[in-house]
Amino acid sequence: MAVQFGLDTFGDVPLQPDGTQGSGARTIREVVEQAVLADELGIDAFGIGEHHRADFAVSAPDIVLSAIAARTKNITVGTAVTVLSSDDPVRVYERFATLDAVSNGRAEVTLGRGSFTESFPLFGFDLTQYEKLFEEKLELFSLLLEEEPVTWNGTVRAPLTDQQVYPKTESGRLKAWVGVGGSPESVIRSVRYGIPMALAIIGGNAGRFAPYVDLYKRAQEQFGREPMPLAMHSPGFVADTDELAMEQLYPYQKATMDRIGAERGWAPQSKEQYISEVRHGSLYVGSPETVAKRIAEAIRALGVDRFDLKYANGPMPHELLEHSIELYGTKVVPMVRDLLDAAE
Numbered sequence: 001m002a003v004q005f006g007l008d009t010f011g012d013v014p015l016q017p018d019g020t021q022g023s024g025a026r027t028i029r030e031v032v033e034q035a036v037l038a039d040e041l042g043i044d045a046f047g048i049g050e051h052h053r054a055d056f057a058v059s060a061p062d063i064v065l066s067a068i069a070a071r072t073k074n075i076t077v078g079t080a081v082t083v084l085s086s087d088d089p090v091r092v093y094e095r096f097a098t099l100d101a102v103s104n105g106r107a108e109v110t111l112g113r114g115s116f117t118e119s120f121p122l123f124g125f126d127l128t129q130y131e132k133l134f135e136e137k138l139e140l141f142s143l144l145l146e147e148e149p150v151t152w153n154g155t156v157r158a159p160l161t162d163q164q165v166y167p168k169t170e171s172g173r174l175k176a177w178v179g180v181g182g183s184p185e186s187v188i189r190s191v192r193y194g195i196p197m198a199l200a201i202i203g204g205n206a207g208r209f210a211p212y213v214d215l216y217k218r219a220q221e222q223f224g225r226e227p228m229p230l231a232m233h234s235p236g237f238v239a240d241t242d243e244l245a246m247e248q249l250y251p252y253q254k255a256t257m258d259r260i261g262a263e264r265g266w267a268p269q270s271k272e273q274y275i276s277e278v279r280h281g282s283l284y285v286g287s288p289e290t291v292a293k294r295i296a297e298a299i300r301a302l303g304v305d306r307f308d309l310k311y312a313n314g315p316m317p318h319e320l321l322e323h324s325i326e327l328y329g330t331k332v333v334p335m336v337r338d339l340l341d342a343a344e
Contacts (some may be wrong), residue, residue: 041329252314
């Protein structure tokens with residue numbers, strides 16, 4: 001199978017020229033325009049993350065994706081990720097099966113626990129049940145994917161007995177992924193429930209995830225699964241030159257890292273840390289040539305079937321994001337394909 005290429009965003013709200021936060025509503029409209037551009041450029045997939053905080057505009061990605069579906073023709077529309085732990089699996093399935101109908105079979109959902117926890121108190125869930133909520137709800141969702149009557153019993157929602165859930169998809173199965181941050185238990189869970197894994201590689205060299213890929217393959221053999229696809233998601237930014245890309249992204253990326261770091265007890269990001277992550281880690285920043293080379297290296301190292309670039313990494317203005325998308329679609333992706341073909 002040929003490698004596919006996607007783009008992801010959390011809908012970071014840009015700063016105004018005076019340094020104040022911009023409009024979330026405007027950001028959502030700009031995300032739609034960015035997805036339309038991606039579709040025009042022939043990019044394979046577009047994903048939107050779910051958050052419930054001021055710095056990220058999208059709390060209901062399926063609604064935004066429906067707007068995107070109405071204005072695009074070919075691109076797959078999905079999430080990066082849907083926080084299943086604080087949602088109801090039946091409602092999630094119904095929403096994305098509906099999106100699949102609206103988009104003529106182009107929908108997908110990536111299920112995860114999320115790296116932010118604001119949705120738990122917002123919707124009345126106890127963080128002490130963090131693991132149980134995801135485990136039980138993912139089990140139920142895996143049954144819903146079969147599109148047969150569901151009988152299920154757990155502790156985090158009401159049981160179901162021979163329950164049909166609608167609408168059904170025309171293909172017979174909604175496309176789904178499990179977002180995995182790097183724990184062996186998460187890798188095995190993905191295979192146990194038969195939902196392909198999407199690795200979120202947001203720090204360090206991609207090659208360090210090779211043991212998880214090996215575990216993913218071995219688990220498929222032990223569970224008797226047919227080969228399952230593998231995706232990866234990493235942040236990055238493309239500009240006309242390496243120097244310009246480094247210069248343009250840094251203040252925005254640092255602003256986000258420092259804001260989140262203050263919440264989680266991290267030290268502020270230094271310029272040296274930023275440069276190191278760009279050169280040796282999983283921050284794909286630079287000219288089209290540089291970014292293409294590094295993406296090709298990561299794809300070869302892990303053998304992934306899909307690479308998604310998280311193109312928005314901080315409160316960057318719409319114009320810079322659109323230029324990065326344009327370079328990714330017109331230059332980076334063709335270069336990566338050529339590099340992969342040359343290595344065969």
